[in-house]
Amino acid sequence: MTIHLKQPNQILAQASPLPVPVTVAPGDGIGPEIMQASLKVLLAAGANIALEPIEIGKAVYLAGETSGIPANAWDSLRRTRIFYKGPVTTPQGGGYKSLNVTVRKALGLLANVRPCVAHAPAIATRHPDMDVVIVRENEEDLYAGIEHRQTDEVYQCLKLISRPGCERIVRYAFDYARAHGRKKVTCFTKDNIMKLTDGLFHRVFDEIAADYPDIASDHMIVDIGAARLADTPHAFDVIVMPNLYGDILSDVAAQITGSVGLAPSANIGEHCAMFEAIHGSAPDIAGQDIANPSGLLLAGVMMLLHIGQHKVAEKVHNAWLATIEAGIHTADIFRPGHSAQKVGTAAFAEAVIARLGQTPKVLTPASYATHAQAVTVWPAQKRKKALKELIGIDVFIHADAPVAELADALKTVENGLFELTMITNRGIKVWPGGLPETFCTDHWRCRFMAREGKQFNRAMVVELLRHLTQQGLDFIKTEQLYTFDGVPGFSLGQGQ
Incomplete structure (x- = not known):
C-alpha cells in the first residue's frame, strides 16, 4: 500500500x-x-x-x-x-x-x-x-x-x-x-x-x-x-x-x-x-x-x-x-x-x-485498555502583583580601558542621589577590590545604587545616561534594579 x-x-x-x-x-x-x-x-x-x-x-x-x-x-x-x-x-x-x-x-x-x-x-x-x-x-x-x-x-x-x-x-x-x-x-x-x-x-x-x-x-x-x-x-x-x-x-x-x-x-x-x-x-x-x-x-x-x-x-x-x-x-x-x-x-x-494483532512473548506488552485521557494542560494562573520599587541600575559599558580607569570615569557622574557601587566583568566583581589574575574582556557591568535614604527613579536613569554620554562612555545595555515586596530581584556579583 x-x-x-x-x-x-x-x-x-x-x-x-x-x-x-x-x-x-x-x-x-x-x-x-x-x-x-x-x-x-x-x-x-x-x-x-x-x-x-x-x-x-x-x-x-x-x-x-x-x-x-x-x-x-x-x-x-x-x-x-x-x-x-x-x-x-x-x-x-x-x-x-x-x-x-x-x-x-x-x-x-x-x-x-x-x-x-x-x-x-x-x-x-x-x-x-x-x-x-x-x-x-x-x-x-x-x-x-x-x-x-x-x-x-x-x-x-x-x-x-x-x-x-x-x-x-x-x-x-x-x-x-x-x-x-x-x-x-x-x-x-x-x-x-x-x-x-x-x-x-x-x-x-x-x-x-x-x-x-x-x-x-x-x-x-x-x-x-x-x-x-x-x-x-x-x-x-x-x-x-x-x-x-x-x-x-x-x-x-x-x-x-x-x-x-x-x-x-x-x-x-x-x-x-x-x-x-x-x-x-x-x-x-x-x-x-x-x-x-x-x-x-x-x-x-x-x-x-x-x-x-x-x-x-x-x-x-x-x-x-x-x-x-x-x-x-x-x-x-x-x-x-x-x-x-x-x-x-x-x-x-x-x-x-x-504482526498486527500479536503481542511480544518476552518484552512486556503494551496495555492501554484503561489508559487515562490526555493530561490536562492548566491555564496560567493570575497572581497578586508584588510591590515593585526601583533602587538602582546596571549599566553595561563597552570599553577597552583598565577597570581602575573606567571606575574613575564612572565616578564623575555620581551625585548626591546615586553612586557607583560595583563593576563586574563576565559576572565576577573586579571593582572595588578584585584580583589582578582575573581575565577581563571589553564588556563591563557597572552598578549604580541610590544613596542611603534616597529613592531611585526613572528621571535619575535618564540623567545618569546623559552624563555617561557626555563622558564619551559607550553604554550598550541597561537593566533596572528592583525589589519585589522588599526582596531584591537581581543577583549579586560573583565575589561580592
Whole structure:
C-alpha cells in the first residue's frame, strides 16, 4: 500500500466515518521515508485519522520564508489541532530560525514528553530496566532565542524563566505521573548558580509537589542528576526540567536505551499537540531505505493515545514490540549474532504490519485498555502583583580601558542621589577590590545604587545616561534594579 501524501482523499477513503483530522508534514532528509512507513502501519492497524498534508522545512526556508512554515500550514494546524511531523532541516546561516521551536512556542506547546524505555534483550543496552519519562519545558529558557552581540568580544543570550511557565510544566509533570501510574517526579535545575531563574523553577516545583502527596518528589542539581541518569537510570521515573537541560538529557537518555532512533516525542499544549521523533533529518542517509522509522511510529502511538484511539495504539505498539523481539532490526540497532535479520525502512514497516494483532512473548506488552485521557494542560494562573520599587541600575559599558580607569570615569557622574557601587566583568566583581589574575574582556557591568535614604527613579536613569554620554562612555545595555515586596530581584556579583 502506497501512501500519497499529496492526494489525501485516497487515504480518507480507507478510514471509517468521522476520522480525526491530522496535519501531516513528511519533513526533510529521511522524513518522507519514515513518514511513509509510519503512516502505512498506523492506517493498516485501523487508525481513524484524516490526513491533511502540508509542506514545511528546507524548501520553504529556501523559498524565502525564514520560519520554514508558510501561512497555509498555520491555517491547517489551527484547524486540526493535531500535528504529525517528520524531521526538518534548518539551513545553515541566513538567519533561519528553528521550525520546531517556532511551532512549539507559537502554538503554546508547553510540555515536551519523551518516554525513554529500554527493550532488552531485543535491543542492546547497559540498562535493561530503564523506563524514564522526561518532561521538558518547551517555550522558555535560552530557547527564547534572544541574542545580541554587544561588544567586539562579548555576545549575549537571555535566559527567560516565568512563574506561569514553571507552574504549568511542573503541574503537567505531576498530572502525567498520576495519570500513567508513575510513583516519583524528579526536578533537575542548576539553582546553585542561577539562583533567580533556576531558583524559581525549583521553588515552584517544591510548592506544587505539596499538592501531590501520593507522588514522591525530589530535586537534583542537573550535573549530578545527569551523571546518575547515565549510570543508574532505573532510579528515576518522571524527570521535569527547564528547556535546555531537557533537550540535551532527553537525547542522552534515549541513546542509553539503545538508540536515539527509537525515541518518540509529544509536544502538548492547551490548544494543539505535535508528535515527532526526537532525532534529526539525517540527510546523509536520506533516500537509501535504511533509516529506522521507530521513533516516528511510536510518536504516532502517542498521537493515537492523545486522540483517544487506545486500542489502535496498543495494537501498533505491540506489533512493533513483537517485531523487534523477533530480531527484525534496521541498521542502527542490528547486531550480528543477535539480530535475526537486517531490514530497511519499508521492510521494517511491512514486518510490523505482518504482526498486527500479536503481542511480544518476552518484552512486556503494551496495555492501554484503561489508559487515562490526555493530561490536562492548566491555564496560567493570575497572581497578586508584588510591590515593585526601583533602587538602582546596571549599566553595561563597552570599553577597552583598565577597570581602575573606567571606575574613575564612572565616578564623575555620581551625585548626591546615586553612586557607583560595583563593576563586574563576565559576572565576577573586579571593582572595588578584585584580583589582578582575573581575565577581563571589553564588556563591563557597572552598578549604580541610590544613596542611603534616597529613592531611585526613572528621571535619575535618564540623567545618569546623559552624563555617561557626555563622558564619551559607550553604554550598550541597561537593566533596572528592583525589589519585589522588599526582596531584591537581581543577583549579586560573583565575589561580592
